[in-house]
Amino acid sequence: MAYTAEKPALAETSDQLRARIPGWGVDLDPRDRPSVPRERFDPGSSGAHWDFPERQPEKWPRERSNEHKFLTPVFGTSCPPKGVSGAMRKYAYKRFSEARAAHWLILVAADRVDSLGSHFRSFLTLRPDNPITETGIRSELTHHGLASRMGKKRADLAHQPLDPVIIAGPWVLGGVAAYAGLKRVRKSVGRGAAQSRVTITS
Amino acid sequence: MQAMVYRGPYKIRVENKDIPPIEHPNDAIVRVTMGAICGSDLHLYHGMIPDTRVGHTFGHEFIGVVEEVGSSVQNLKRGDRVMVPFNVFCGSCFFCARGLYSNCHNVNPNATAVGGIYGYSHTCGGYDGGQAEFVRVPFADVGPTIIPDWMDDEDAVLLTDACPTGYFGAQLGDIVEGDVVVVFGAGPVGLFAAKSAWLMGAGRVIVIDHLEYRLEKARTFAHAETYNFTEYDDIVVHMKKITDHLGADVAIDAVGAEADGNFLQHVAGAKFKLQGGSPVALNWAIDSVRKGATVSVVGAYGPIFSAVKFGDAVNKGLTLRMNQCPVKRQWPRLFEHVRNGYLKPSDIVTHRIPLEHIAEGYHIFSAKLDGCIKPLIVPNAA
Ligand SMILES: NC(=O)c1ccc[n+]([C@@H]2O[C@H](COP(=O)([O-])OP(=O)(O)OC[C@H]3O[C@@H](n4cnc5c(N)ncnc54)[C@H](O)[C@@H]3O)[C@@H](O)[C@H]2O)c1
Ligand SMILES: [Zn+2]
Ligand SMILES: [Zn+2]
Numbered sequence: 001m002a003y004t005a006e007k008p009a010l011a012e013t014s015d016q017l018r019a020r021i022p023g024w025g026v027d028l029d030p031r032d033r034p035s036v037p038r039e040r041f042d043p044g045s046s047g048a049h050w051d052f053p054e055r056q057p058e059k060w061p062r063e064r065s066n067e068h069k070f071l072t073p074v075f076g077t078s079c080p081p082k083g084v085s086g087a088m089r090k091y092a093y094k095r096f097s098e099a100r101a102a103h104w105l106i107l108v109a110a111d112r113v114d115s116l117g118s119h120f121r122s123f124l125t126l127r128p129d130n131p132i133t134e135t136g137i138r139s140e141l142t143h144h145g146l147a148s149r150m151g152k153k154r155a156d157l158a159h160q161p162l163d164p165v166i167i168a169g170p171w172v173l174g175g176v177a178a179y180a181g182l183k184r185v186r187k188s189v190g191r192g193a194a195q196s197r198v199t200i201t202s
Numbered sequence: 203m204q205a206m207v208y209r210g211p212y213k214i215r216v217e218n219k220d221i222p223p224i225e226h227p228n229d230a231i232v233r234v235t236m237g238a239i240c241g242s243d244l245h246l247y248h249g250m251i252p253d254t255r256v257g258h259t260f261g262h263e264f265i266g267v268v269e270e271v272g273s274s275v276q277n278l279k280r281g282d283r284v285m286v287p288f289n290v291f292c293g294s295c296f297f298c299a300r301g302l303y304s305n306c307h308n309v310n311p312n313a314t315a316v317g318g319i320y321g322y323s324h325t326c327g328g329y330d331g332g333q334a335e336f337v338r339v340p341f342a343d344v345g346p347t348i349i350p351d352w353m354d355d356e357d358a359v360l361l362t363d364a365c366p367t368g369y370f371g372a373q374l375g376d377i378v379e380g381d382v383v384v385v386f387g388a389g390p391v392g393l394f395a396a397k398s399a400w401l402m403g404a405g406r407v408i409v410i411d412h413l414e415y416r417l418e419k420a421r422t423f424a425h426a427e428t429y430n431f432t433e434y435d436d437i438v439v440h441m442k443k444i445t446d447h448l449g450a451d452v453a454i455d456a457v458g459a460e461a462d463g464n465f466l467q468h469v470a471g472a473k474f475k476l477q478g479g480s481p482v483a484l485n486w487a488i489d490s491v492r493k494g495a496t497v498s499v500v501g502a503y504g505p506i507f508s509a510v511k512f513g514d515a516v517n518k519g520l521t522l523r524m525n526q527c528p529v530k531r532q533w534p535r536l537f538e539h540v541r542n543g544y545l546k547p548s549d550i551v552t553h554r555i556p557l558e559h560i561a562e563g564y565h566i567f568s569a570k571l572d573g574c575i576k577p578l579i580v581p582n583a584a
Contacts, residue, residue, distance in 0.1 A: 008446040023544025039300040048293030064311035076328030079255040107252035115210030136565030143572035153432040155462035
């Protein structure tokens, strides 16, 4: 009990636990565990045969945190920055350190611009985004979507209805934009046609 | 090659990509034979990690066969069967020299606050990951290890992240004999943390979640005492009640940024990305331990601030310990434990999904359908 000196007794002794649970206590000594002490200076043990690694060629100006002294010798080359989102990303890296909320918020905003733009661009390709296959939603039918939720006290059921909103957002926005665009085109085509009719009759 | 590709929040598909080339003399190209989806991948999938670009291939848990090596690689050759830790690390920087492989300073230009991770956004270095047929593995002489003959592939793939992370989480708790340990989260990481707590001599191991089927696994696989937080008005009070009002000696947060249990926190963090994560489980951990306790955090949080109850942590004199797991540092000991039968990582695998159906795999794991605990990904060619 917390109000007196002794610790509450455990239901099982160490010997009982050792008998019940395979491996109980094999790492009992806190000093004899792989990540103890936290820092163990042993540069020879990693397999590295360099003091500082050779530098990987930089094939495009690689964005980097302004808290780094220089571009790290090795880096990932997935998805170079492109378009508007790319410009936002480069700005976030150049202008704001990791300590600044702006750095991360601009990157998150760039992510949204990137995914929206990519969805729209995909409709001009042979492989447009497909909300059914890409969300894996079909597994609701094949993997007991209903039974996995019905009658279960799952805390995540409260917010799962928000998922479709987040998923469908880009398509809804895209639909609205496409509709507005179409209307404008139709209007200007209509106006053009009306004008040409006027010219013919005059 | 076929590769999983991110298309925006909750949307992924399989695309044909070029096989990655060698970009550095110590690179290897590995043909993936088995991969997995991690709880961390869900944070990416839900669009929570800044600088996750459309076209990026996820996947930081994988094993495979060496296809090609760069000119300076000495320890691996074509044809070797390897397991690759989820950390990309150089082995020689200030941090690697001290065994902090998850905090390497030479592999992530995008951020100094986090090391390199395969397939984990540009915030973690912009490396394409292993949910693909091939993957570039930097520092081939440092990260990968040849899979021992006696080890099963499914055990090997779980030893690249989930199992060592749970084990590391238990170490961060500084458990001593007889400690009462409470683990938040009965996902793969929480299950391994609970199991590992016993190895370190815990006297009582409690696991909290809201998914009954996972709590069932915590009872059978991790021999734990379990509580479903939805059955209690206030889980913190319940934790006090069952510990004679002292509180646990150690808590482990194996939930991270998408914790449930508080609608506002969850929606602000996980859905609208207004904070770096929903720290519900972390706050419960802080409040349910005793004064002077240790809280170990292996659940992942984004780089944006989160509403953590720091005052309680200060006033209770808590020790907060946390990190990404330096996987390779755990391997020699974990290999022994697996060989001795103390740990059977593959016991938690529930689904084996072909790479071409990975979109369904993500949905099943994310929406917790079909009793899913750990889904493996198997490329067609494997
Ligand atoms: N530090 C590292 O090196 C490292 C490595 C791997 C994973 N992780 C992180 O660990 C966390 C867990 O990973 P996982 O693969 O087990 O994921 P998971 O999503 O399968 O498991 C999380 C579990 O937490 C449960 N949960 C949700 N809210 C809860 C709450 N308030 N209290 C208790 N349980 C709650 C969920 O129901 C789920 O079972 C993730 O955040 C992941 O990013 C960190
Ligand atoms: Zn992971
Ligand atoms: Zn390093």
